[in-house]
Amino acid sequence: MQEQIKAKVLAGGARRSGIGLIPSLYYHYRRIVKWLAIFLAISGPGIIVMVADNDAGGITTYAVTGARFGYGLIWFLILLGPVAYYIQEMTVRLGAVTKRGHAEAIFESFGIFWGWFSLFDLILINWLTLVTEFIGMTAALSIFHIPPFITVIVVSVVMSIMVLQGRYWTWEKIALLFCGVNLIYIPCAFIVHPSVSGVMRGALIPGFPGGFNNDIFFFLMANIGTTIAPWMIFFQQSAVVDKGMDEKDIPFGKVDTFIGAMFTVLLAAFVIIVTGTVLKGVPIESADQASRALIGVHKYLGTFLAIGLFDAGFLGAICISLASSWAFGEIFGWAHSLNNKIKEATWFYGSYFIAVITAGIVVLIPGAPLVLITLFVQVIAVTLLPAALIFLILLLNDGELMGEYKNNRFQNTISVMIVLGIIILSTLYAVSALFPNIFK
Amino acid sequence: MRGFFKYHFNKIREINQKYAKPRAKMTKGVGLALLMLRIYLIILIGILIFKFITVLKG
Numbered sequence: 001m002q003e004q005i006k007a008k009v010l011a012g013g014a015r016r017s018g019i020g021l022i023p024s025l026y027y028h029y030r031r032i033v034k035w036l037a038i039f040l041a042i043s044g045p046g047i048i049v050m051v052a053d054n055d056a057g058g059i060t061t062y063a064v065t066g067a068r069f070g071y072g073l074i075w076f077l078i079l080l081g082p083v084a085y086y087i088q089e090m091t092v093r094l095g096a097v098t099k100r101g102h103a104e105a106i107f108e109s110f111g112i113f114w115g116w117f118s119l120f121d122l123i124l125i126n127w128l129t130l131v132t133e134f135i136g137m138t139a140a141l142s143i144f145h146i147p148p149f150i151t152v153i154v155v156s157v158v159m160s161i162m163v164l165q166g167r168y169w170t171w172e173k174i175a176l177l178f179c180g181v182n183l184i185y186i187p188c189a190f191i192v193h194p195s196v197s198g199v200m201r202g203a204l205i206p207g208f209p210g211g212f213n214n215d216i217f218f219f220l221m222a223n224i225g226t227t228i229a230p231w232m233i234f235f236q237q238s239a240v241v242d243k244g245m246d247e248k249d250i251p252f253g254k255v256d257t258f259i260g261a262m263f264t265v266l267l268a269a270f271v272i273i274v275t276g277t278v279l280k281g282v283p284i285e286s287a288d289q290a291s292r293a294l295i296g297v298h299k300y301l302g303t304f305l306a307i308g309l310f311d312a313g314f315l316g317a318i319c320i321s322l323a324s325s326w327a328f329g330e331i332f333g334w335a336h337s338l339n340n341k342i343k344e345a346t347w348f349y350g351s352y353f354i355a356v357i358t359a360g361i362v363v364l365i366p367g368a369p370l371v372l373i374t375l376f377v378q379v380i381a382v383t384l385l386p387a388a389l390i391f392l393i394l395l396l397n398d399g400e401l402m403g404e405y406k407n408n409r410f411q412n413t414i415s416v417m418i419v420l421g422i423i424i425l426s427t428l429y430a431v432s433a434l435f436p437n438i439f440k
Numbered sequence: 441m442r443g444f445f446k447y448h449f450n451k452i453r454e455i456n457q458k459y460a461k462p463r464a465k466m467t468k469g470v471g472l473a474l475l476m477l478r479i480y481l482i483i484l485i486g487i488l489i490f491k492f493i494t495v496l497k498g
Contacts, residue, residue, distance in 0.1 A: 110474070111462035112455070332451055383484055390473050398464060427484070434491045 042249050043256035044172040045239035048319065049088060049232050050260025051179040054267055055316025056136020057129075057374070058226040059309050060287040062268045065219050066275030067284045071194070071202030072209035074269050076220060080227045081265035083418050085258055087389070090396050090415065091233050092253035093405045095240030098395075102237040103327035106391050109398065114387070119331055121384040126231050126324040128377045130359035133320065135370050136313035138363055139288035143295070143306040152360035159318055159356055163349060168242050168338040175318060179263075181311040185270040188304045192277040192297075199273055221429035227264075228422055230384040231323045233392060238326035242337050247405065274305065317356070325352040382430040386423045393419060 054062075065073055091102065098105055103122065107115030137155055138148040162174055208216050236257075245253055275290055278297050284290045287309045295302030322338075328351050329336020335345035342349050362368055393415055396407040407415065432438055464470060 107455070107459040109462060109464040112459050114474075115459055331455060333455075379488065383481060386480060387477055390477055394464065394470055394473060397469075400465075401463075423480075427480075430484075431487065434487065 039252050039255060042243075042245065042252040043259070044176060045236050045243060045245075046088065046092065046253060046255075046257030047179060047260040047263065048172065048175045048315075049236045049239070050084065050257070050264040051182050051267070052175075052235075052315040052319040053084065053227065053229065053232060053264050054182065054271075054312055055129075055226075055320075056133050056140075056287070056309060056313035057316075057377075058268070059271060059312045060136070061219075061222050061226045062271040063275045063279075063287040063290040063305075064284060065223060066272035067279040067282055067290065068219065069209045069216070070276040070280045071199050071273065072207060072276075073216075073219065073223070074199065074202040074272055075204065075206045076223060077265055077268045077272070078203060080223065081261045083422070084227050084232075084264060085261035086411075086415055086418055087228055087392070088232060088236055088257045088261070089254050090392050090407075091237040092240055092245075092257055093250055093402070094392070094395055095237040096245045096247055096250050096253060097402055097405050099241055100237075101241055101326055101330040102234045102388065102392070104330035105237070105395055107331060109395060109401070110391065114391070115331070118384065118387060118391070119327055121380070121387070122230060122234055122327055123324050125377065125380050125384055126320045127355055127359060128373055128380065129229070129231065130317055130320050130355060131362050131370070131373050132377055133313040133317040134360050134363040135374070136287070137310050137317070139286070140291065140306045140310035140313065143288060143291055143302070149364055152364055155314060155317065156356050156360050158314075159321070160353065162318060163322070163338060163352060164342060166339065166341050171338050172239075172243070175315070178311055178315050178318075182263075182267055182308060182315070184304050184308045184311070185267050185274065188301055188308070189270040189273040189277075191301055191304075192274055194273050194277040202276075203269065218429070218432055221425050221432065224422060224425045225381070225429050228385065228389075228426075230381060230388045231320050233388045234327055235319050235323035238323065238330070242326070242339070250405065271305075271308075274301070317359075321352050321355045321359075324355055325349070379430045379433055382426045385426055386419075389419045389422065 062077075094105065095101070100108070103115070103119050106118045134152060134155070138151045141151045142148065162171055165171070210216065240253060274294070275284070278301070279290060279293055282293060284293060288306065291302045291306040291309060293302070294305055325348050326336055328334070329345070329348045332347065334347040336348045337345065340348065362373075363370070393407070393412070396402060396415075397412065399406050
């Protein structure tokens with residue numbers, strides 16, 4: 001009956017418009033194909049930033065969460081998907097409308113005090129995070145007996161080649177390829193034969209395994225800390241600008257960001273499923289430790305997890321180092337596009353290489369305080385994250401700047417609630433990292 | 441080396457001049473948000489300094 005009504009409506013519509021049913025359907029088909037073609041051309045920054053969000057630190061957090069609480073906190077990660085989407089979607093609008101990166105937007109709208117504060121904080125946090133990505137990559141490849149110095153050299157060379165080929169488009173497609181490698185966690189989850197009912201329960205029914213206590217609170221905060229990072233805001237806005245996205249591209253940018261947010265949650269859930277199935281109750285502290293433990297369980301499992309950890313660190317590294325160089329370029333007025341040749345944008349590429357090489361060298365220094373650096377990243381990040389988020393909301397409410405794309409009341413209510421929640425929880429996370437016994 | 445520093449000092453001066461006047465209107469809401477942010481950062485830096493002193497003493 002429903003089909004008959006649909007056919008009548010379609011035929012009626014076609015008659016009224018003076019065209020037949022088949023041409024009408026063909027027209028719709030062409031429209032969808034055209035939309036997909038435009039989407040494929042415009043998509044990229046959202047998917048890359050979201051998948052790169054699951055960096056080496058993120059994978060470690062998910063692996064430890066799974067080993068500690070099994071599937072019990074998957075629901076919480078699912079909730080974090082829309083949170084990440086809401087924040088990053090604002091950067092798409094801001095970048096597409098203003099054609100400026102976040103650092104430049106802060107300088108221009110709030111003056112030099114907040115501008116320099118944000119820029120220096122961003123450069124410091126990004127460099128420290130870059131060090132943690134190198135730690136993750138060297139640890140992952142050490143499972144395959146690859147010495148850290150080889151990893152650092154090869155990664156630095158590949159990262160350099162990626163930016164030096166002279167086109168943003170090519171860089172983006174290579175980065176998307178590495179995003180695809182992250183899907184390796186999906187077969188891992190099937191290999192371990194998880195309890196489907198257990199996973200569904202963990203994903204759909206909110207709860208706190210063992211009750212709400214300080215331990216679980218710390219893990220919730222850690223998962224939030226890995227979901228929203230300051231570099232993501234700066235990176236996506238600059239990427240939108242470098243890609244040349246316009247106001248008319250905003251809907252595509254939103255879909256791109258939404259797909260990325262779904263991916264990041266899905267991949268995080270799969271990591272939790274793997275460690276939650278095989279390593280539940282095993283006291284692990286890092287993803288590479290989990291990989292080593294999993295090698296004994298299944299021939300490919302630990303290997304896949306190690307490849308995933310390396311890929312996560314690599315994706316994080318390429319995005320974070322670019323976020324810094326873009327910010328520098330915007331403020332200092334250097335040419336700062338990946339479409340520029342090295343001769344045209346010497347300072348832009350120079351700052352990129354300096355960040356990559358120095359971060360790599362730190363990891364190779366014998367006895368370098370790597371644990372302290374990892375801890376320091378968590379603490380310093382909360383000095384910039386609230387500022388970046390507050391500036392984002394203020395900029396999105398500037399009618400003169402944003403015009404019809406400014407936040408409406410609903411968007412403001414949601415984003416203010418999210419930002420307040422993130423600020424409170426990330427601050428508590430930093431405080432608990434500084435004073436481990438404070439919530440015990 | 442001297443030229444390098446001179447170039448960058450001039451550049452920073454240029455940036456400071458370029459962005460000397462913030463474009464955003466200082467409405468009550470914006471002023472309050474920035475004030476809260478300042479207070480938050482002062483408290484956070486205070487905690488960091490306290491931790492640093494505690495580590496040094498320990």
